[in-house]
Amino acid sequence: MTVVSAERPAPLGVLAAGGRVPIMVADAAVRAGRPVFIVALRGLALPDVTRFPHLMVPIGMPGRVFNAFRGAGCREIVIVGSATRPRIRDIRLDFRALQLITRYARAMLGGDDKLLTWLVRLFEAEGFTVRGAHEIAPELLAPAGALGRHRPSALDEADIAIGIDYLATAGRFDIGQAVVVVNHCIVAVEAAEGTDLMLARVAELRAAGRLRLSGRAGVLVKTPKPAQDRRVDMPAIGSSTVAGAVRAELRGIAVAAGETLIADAAETAAAAERAGLFVTGIALKAGPA
Amino acid sequence: MTVVSAERPAPLGVLAAGGRVPIMVADAAVRAGRPVFIVALRGLALPDVTRFPHLMVPIGMPGRVFNAFRGAGCREIVIVGSATRPRIRDIRLDFRALQLITRYARAMLGGDDKLLTWLVRLFEAEGFTVRGAHEIAPELLAPAGALGRHRPSALDEADIAIGIDYLATAGRFDIGQAVVVVNHCIVAVEAAEGTDLMLARVAELRAAGRLRLSGRAGVLVKTPKPAQDRRVDMPAIGSSTVAGAVRAELRGIAVAAGETLIADAAETAAAAERAGLFVTGIALKAGPA
Structure with a gap:
């Protein structure tokens, strides 16, 4: 048994926002023999993500996102998909979010670049490696x-x-x-x-x-x-x-x-x-x- | 009689596009003791321009614009007012326009800057001096x-x-x-x-x-x-x-x-x-x- 699990690569974590690209990345990983686990952002991710092992999570719940990826054994994460900045009233925040906001409120004031750079750093600080969608699916x-x-x-x-x-x-x-x-x-x-x-x-x-x-x-x-x-x-x-x-x-x-x-x-x-x-x-x- | 006309300054020509600014420039000139003559672009200029000696001219009639200003004795021209690029079908072209277009077609391809620079050069080539609205009405x-x-x-x-x-x-x-x-x-x-x-x-x-x-x-x-x-x-x-x-x-x-x-x-x-x-x-x- 341990032999089998040692041979099986750790699943790729996909944090999926909107559009078809997250699904195409997941498909590419599976085609290459690597399992995937998707954390799908509710209201953004397409229903198609349910073809894969997944968890639907409301926006604003980083604690649940980190835990889900860890629980699925993911070390490498792809953050991918289209997003419009959500309405404030659609966001529900978990405890981890409140901690992070206190610490990183400044990043929220910046443009998209700063916000996304901040997101990458956040995952890295939690011990994940962030990969680009194009590293997993260069055919895109x-x-x-x-x-x-x-x-x-x-x-x-x-x-x-x-x-x-x-x-x-x-x-x-x-x-x-x-x-x-x-x-x-x-x-x-x-x-x-x-x-x-x-x-x-x-x-x-x-x-x-x-x-x-x-x-x-x-x-x-x-x-x-x-x-x-x-x-x-x-x-x-x-x-x-x-x-x-x-x-x-x-x-x-x-x-x-x-x-x-x-x-x-x-x-x-x-x-x-x-x-x-x-x-x-x-x-x-x-x-x- | 010649004494009177010699004392009276040549009227300021105002090529009036949309908005209140052309009217404010004309008022400023009159307040300073200078007569004005307005060539108002039909469909753009406000009806208020009719308070002044004026001629309404459709867009695309440079020959009529030059002739009107010359006929009124204008040497100095202010080109002023807001404009949106007109619809092609609203433009009627006079003979002078066709001559100019053949010669300057390239300027039409450029941005607003090029078009306006071209307009200034056109008036200068016809012997007029182009003044800024702010030179006539610095209070604006x-x-x-x-x-x-x-x-x-x-x-x-x-x-x-x-x-x-x-x-x-x-x-x-x-x-x-x-x-x-x-x-x-x-x-x-x-x-x-x-x-x-x-x-x-x-x-x-x-x-x-x-x-x-x-x-x-x-x-x-x-x-x-x-x-x-x-x-x-x-x-x-x-x-x-x-x-x-x-x-x-x-x-x-x-x-x-x-x-x-x-x-x-x-x-x-x-x-x-x-x-x-x-x-x-x-x-x-x-x-x-």
């Missing part, structure tokens, strides 16, 4: 070059370059990691609203005639922030991003190759292909790993 | 310091500093000139949507619980872009900006002292005072005049 990373048949034009390439330059410049302010660039102009910048609402705004500005354009024009450019810990909050796109770009009548989407997760890559590529949109991975020169 | 400029009784707190001052730093950094991309900063985080960045829609977005994000804040928090920071020609597109605030900031539940508004126009300063100050908002002019260190 956007490759360099066009994903499908459609390719950026020379004008699109120029717009992409402007977007990348802006995001690298503005990154130190820990705001959003996406912009829409149309005919050399930055027409929308993401901050607290997130990529989907920014794309909806572009669609509205076009419908209202505030952006004078005819036909498909412009590019969504999305890159990680320069100082961002790649183990958490790696930018992600998926078929909903494609749908948003179609509604905004963009010509395509450019992401940082090797530094962006594509949820359901096959489905996302097919949606872009059908809509006539390009999705392209740009090799950025440098940046922390 | 935001003074340094708080406008009323309410003052920024230490946290507000820190948020203002972040906003100014961001705007100075992002300015070279010729995007918006305003941000909302709350508790050290940039939560909204203005691009093509303009300040009013950006403030409306912050109000919506708060209502939807996407920004977890209780009570008044944060600051609207608005400064001119670093490379912006101060003779055109000087940033402006007014009582509608105060109303937007109130709906977004901000604590106040910070603008660049001496580089921001305040429309109806008394009314704007009174609206802020009633709402408990601060409006403060920040002395920026440097920048082109």
Whole structure:
């Protein structure tokens, strides 16, 4: 018996927020022969997480999260999935949360970077090792070059370059990691609203005639922030991003190759292909790993 | 007779877009003993411009604009007022416009800065001198310091500093000139949507619980872009900006002292005072005049 348990690797812990990526990471681990245990954040995680050994936990219960992972024998943790900052009234705090808040209240004042860096430190302080989703499932990373048949034009390439330059410049302010660039102009910048609402705004500005354009024009450019810990909050796109770009009548989407997760890559590529949109991975020169 | 006309200064030409500022500039000129002639852009200029000698002209008719100003004997022109980029279908082009577009099509692809710089050059090429609204009506400029009784707190001052730093950094991309900063985080960045829609977005994000804040928090920071020609597109605030900031539940508004126009300063100050908002002019260190 001890032989069997010694051979069986310790399960990978997955702290799952919203979207398909946590499930894809769990599937990748299982495919590689490693068991998983998911702690799913209630109100964020998709019901699909129940396919795996799991515990549903309300937001604000770090004590229960740590205990659940320890109880399942997890040493390595992946923190993954999309999250909107929760409403205060939806948060219930456990005793550990109150202790941590007293100690780390300052981090709560910061942007997303600080909050996520703080989350990683918290897990490390509890003895866990935090891994990036891309270490477990490298197949989720956007490759360099066009994903499908459609390719950026020379004008699109120029717009992409402007977007990348802006995001690298503005990154130190820990705001959003996406912009829409149309005919050399930055027409929308993401901050607290997130990529989907920014794309909806572009669609509205076009419908209202505030952006004078005819036909498909412009590019969504999305890159990680320069100082961002790649183990958490790696930018992600998926078929909903494609749908948003179609509604905004963009010509395509450019992401940082090797530094962006594509949820359901096959489905996302097919949606872009059908809509006539390009999705392209740009090799950025440098940046922390 | 010739003696009389020699004593009378040439009228100031005012190319009037939207809002109260063109009217305030015209009033200031008249108060200083100088006649004015307004060319009012149809669909943008307020009906109040009809108090002055004027001509209403559709957007896209530069030939008629130049002829009208020349016919009225104007040598100096002020280009002033708020504008949203017009819908293509609302534009009718005169012959001069078509000539100019052929020659300057490239400028149309650029951001607002380029477009306005191009507009100034156009008037100069036609022999006019372009003056800034603030040269005619310096009383419209935001003074340094708080406008009323309410003052920024230490946290507000820190948020203002972040906003100014961001705007100075992002300015070279010729995007918006305003941000909302709350508790050290940039939560909204203005691009093509303009300040009013950006403030409306912050109000919506708060209502939807996407920004977890209780009570008044944060600051609207608005400064001119670093490379912006101060003779055109000087940033402006007014009582509608105060109303937007109130709906977004901000604590106040910070603008660049001496580089921001305040429309109806008394009314704007009174609206802020009633709402408990601060409006403060920040002395920026440097920048082109």
